[in-house]
Amino acid sequence: MNNTKPSFDVDQVARIIEQHKNRPGALLPILHGIQDELSFIPSEVLPVVAKQLNLSRAEVHGVVSFYHHFRTSPPGRNIVQICRAESCQAMGSRNLEAHAKQSLGIDFNQTSIDREFTLLPVYCLGNCACSPAVRIGDVVYGNVDIDTFDQLMHEHSAVAVEVK
Amino acid sequence: MSTSATKVFVPRDTTACSLGADDIAKKAKQIIDSEQLELNLVRNGSRGLYWLEPMLEIETSLGRIAFGPVDEESVDTILRSRCWELLTEFDSILNIELPHFLGLTEEISYLKNQQRICFSRVGIIEATSIEDYNAYGGFVGLTVALEMQASAIVKSVVDSGLRGRGGAAFPTGIKWQTVLDAEAEEKFIVCNADEGDSGTFSDRMLMESDPYSLIEGMIIAGLAVGARRGYIYLREEYPLALKILNEAIELAGDAGVLGENILSSGKVFILEVRLAAGAYICGEETSLLESLEGKRGEIRPKPPLPAIKGLFGKPTVINNVISLASVPGILANGAEAYQAYGVGRSRGTLPFQLAGNIKYAGLVELAFGASLNTLLHDFGGGTRTGEPIRAVQVGGPLGAYLPENQWHTPLDYEEFMKIDAMLGHGGIVVFDSSVNMSEQARFSMEFCSIESCGKCTPCRIGSVRGVEVIDKIRSGIDVEENTVLLQDLCATMIDGSLCAMGGLTPYPVRSALQHFPEDFHVKADSL
Numbered sequence: 001m002n003n004t005k006p007s008f009d010v011d012q013v014a015r016i017i018e019q020h021k022n023r024p025g026a027l028l029p030i031l032h033g034i035q036d037e038l039s040f041i042p043s044e045v046l047p048v049v050a051k052q053l054n055l056s057r058a059e060v061h062g063v064v065s066f067y068h069h070f071r072t073s074p075p076g077r078n079i080v081q082i083c084r085a086e087s088c089q090a091m092g093s094r095n096l097e098a099h100a101k102q103s104l105g106i107d108f109n110q111t112s113i114d115r116e117f118t119l120l121p122v123y124c125l126g127n128c129a130c131s132p133a134v135r136i137g138d139v140v141y142g143n144v145d146i147d148t149f150d151q152l153m154h155e156h157s158a159v160a161v162e163v164k
Numbered sequence: 165m166s167t168s169a170t171k172v173f174v175p176r177d178t179t180a181c182s183l184g185a186d187d188i189a190k191k192a193k194q195i196i197d198s199e200q201l202e203l204n205l206v207r208n209g210s211r212g213l214y215w216l217e218p219m220l221e222i223e224t225s226l227g228r229i230a231f232g233p234v235d236e237e238s239v240d241t242i243l244r245s246r247c248w249e250l251l252t253e254f255d256s257i258l259n260i261e262l263p264h265f266l267g268l269t270e271e272i273s274y275l276k277n278q279q280r281i282c283f284s285r286v287g288i289i290e291a292t293s294i295e296d297y298n299a300y301g302g303f304v305g306l307t308v309a310l311e312m313q314a315s316a317i318v319k320s321v322v323d324s325g326l327r328g329r330g331g332a333a334f335p336t337g338i339k340w341q342t343v344l345d346a347e348a349e350e351k352f353i354v355c356n357a358d359e360g361d362s363g364t365f366s367d368r369m370l371m372e373s374d375p376y377s378l379i380e381g382m383i384i385a386g387l388a389v390g391a392r393r394g395y396i397y398l399r400e401e402y403p404l405a406l407k408i409l410n411e412a413i414e415l416a417g418d419a420g421v422l423g424e425n426i427l428s429s430g431k432v433f434i435l436e437v438r439l440a441a442g443a444y445i446c447g448e449e450t451s452l453l454e455s456l457e458g459k460r461g462e463i464r465p466k467p468p469l470p471a472i473k474g475l476f477g478k479p480t481v482i483n484n485v486i487s488l489a490s491v492p493g494i495l496a497n498g499a500e501a502y503q504a505y506g507v508g509r510s511r512g513t514l515p516f517q518l519a520g521n522i523k524y525a526g527l528v529e530l531a532f533g534a535s536l537n538t539l540l541h542d543f544g545g546g547t548r549t550g551e552p553i554r555a556v557q558v559g560g561p562l563g564a565y566l567p568e569n570q571w572h573t574p575l576d577y578e579e580f581m582k583i584d585a586m587l588g589h590g591g592i593v594v595f596d597s598s599v600n601m602s603e604q605a606r607f608s609m610e611f612c613s614i615e616s617c618g619k620c621t622p623c624r625i626g627s628v629r630g631v632e633v634i635d636k637i638r639s640g641i642d643v644e645e646n647t648v649l650l651q652d653l654c655a656t657m658i659d660g661s662l663c664a665m666g667g668l669t670p671y672p673v674r675s676a677l678q679h680f681p682e683d684f685h686v687k688a689d690s691l
Binding site: 024025029032062068069070083085087088091124125127128130133135138139140143 | 178179181182183212214215217359360361362363364365367368400401402403404438439440441442443444455456457458459460461462476517518519520521525526527548557561591593594595596599604607611614615617
């Protein structure tokens with residue numbers, strides 16, 4: 001370890017670890033806790049978690065990298081998930097995906113230059129009765145066509161974007 | 165608001181909310197307050213008639229009347245009309261001329277023609293109200309179970325014929341018997357609420373609309389096998405279900421249903437929700453257990469079965485949400501009553517989910533034995549786009565695509581296996597004539613390559629090669645040779661994969677090839 005100041009609040013992370021570490025199978029609850037509060041899991045946190053749970057850093061890294069939900073870099077202000085699964089495909093989600101990527105100027109798992117939006121694929125939001133479905137933060141939207149999508153991006157953007 | 169006030173219902177359910185139910189509830193509250201109406205706003209679950217959401221219901225002396233899909237303007241008109249005050253005789257319903265009026269909710273044919281057993285309370289009660297749950301037969305099964313020997317509870321579940329509703333259809337009672345017979349100081353009940361199959365939402369609905377039935381089912385499972393602790397492994401994609409389950413668990417603890425002294429019996433059951441982290445494979449039971457233990461969700465070879473060596477190495481019952489939520493009814497009404505529904509070895513009911521390109525999408529709980537045609541046409545009303553239905557995928561992303569000549573097949577586990585298909589968790593995704601089946605086959609392989617846990621080679625590498633070979637076929641490169649190669653690859657994955665992920669991914673691929681071969685032959689003019 002070098003001596004540079006860590007990019008995260010050491011006390012905050014210690015508190016999250018402390019809160020969960022005596023639960024059986026504590027690693028996932030700890031990682032959720034960290035991501036919920038810091039919006040991502042900084043790589044410098046891994047050795048701290050590893051030490052507290054008596055695991056190797058590789059084991060913690062292996063878990064973080066296994067799950068799609070955990071991310072190791074800061075996301076944009078809004079996390080936008082577009083469902084790519086079959087029910088949404090049947091209602092035109094392939095076009096919606098293409099439109100989203102084009103209009104935001106990013107691919108899946110990327111963040112827009114203004115850091116307003118991170119675009120993620122998701123495989124089913126359980127909203128299959130009104131496909132296509134999109135989730136922004138913890139809110140799910142149904143029957144999302146291209147116009148609705150643009151409208152949603154407009155509403156969620158701090159910087160007004162032109163709706164065509 | 166006085167409790168004697170007339171109840172008005174607006175659902176709190178992910179899909180209803182995704183169509184604006186929260187805004188409708190807010191609007192309704194505003195009007196009730198400003199007009200000082202004698203109305204009590206209740207957030208029920210959804211009835212599952214999703215093309216009618218957001219739905220608004222009002223209690224009357226004749227039963228609940230429904231309006232849907234409502235918008236803020238129509239809510240205003242409906243509530244200001246005070247129509248419920250005039251309803252005293254059945255005929256007076258005919259005189260209601262209000263926007264989106266649907267009549268008595270229970271008389272809507274989509275609902276009336278179902279056999280709602282597991283979903284009997286869904287959409288009727290306020291999800292987290294213990295009072296409502298009790299009023300509609302809640303905790304009767306638990307009360308009965310508390311008076312029974314563990315082995316008698318297990319026998320009841322065996323006799324009911326209940327099979328795992330997650331998809332594998334393994335007899336639930338046999339699984340419980342194995343755990344009961346296993347000697348250990350500690351045992352666990354795990355609920356698999358990692359409902360990842362596209363086209364399925366019955367677990368979500370049940371957890372959001374009637375969470376106590378799942379909680380009650382888990383407590384009974386605990387009594388039956390001698391487990392004192394349970395976990396609900398819930399997918400991260402269900403934030404509302406997480407909130408509602410946590411509320412319900414806390415309230416059940418306060419009410420003395422969960423915890424150190426279940427209904428003053430001295431029996432213990434501690435329950436908590438654990439959040440998954442977006443890995444489809446964790447719906448596979450052994451992978452789920454690894455994840456609960458805080459590890460990568462890599463599957464475990466079986467044997468040992470989780471019933472012998474499961475969570476933290478202890479005997480574990482691991483069941484799907486619907487399986488567990490079916491148990492209280494079985495105990496309350498008897499195994500025979502449940503067993504009376506269904507056909508062959510498929511007993512009871514299955515909550516089917518109509519999804520994708522279908523006009524009337526929603527939840528349809530039916531006894532086994534009806535045909536897919538009944539669901540697609542009588543309930544579903546054909547496609548939403550108005551084009552003919554071309555293909556139907558049943559049982560999630562690992563289920564086969566069925567062409568029209570197979571839609572007469574009875575919805576029965578064994579009958580579906582005979583046509584190389586599966587009922588799975590009851591999800592039905594409908595595609596119209598615009599679907600390209602080679603594109604769907606490619607997606608099946610792509611999905612497997614994204615979600616494979618990586619433990620075994622046929623799944624990890626096979627799925628990647630599958631995408632490549634389908635791309636070649638789609639581009640018209642050595643089509644015949646590559647089709648043989650694809651079939652060979654499918655056989656390897658089926659025979660060589662450790663779990664159902666790699667073992668079943670070939671089913672949608674092969675069904676697409678078999679039933680829709682024209683989609684794999686690139687037309688000369690399109691090259």
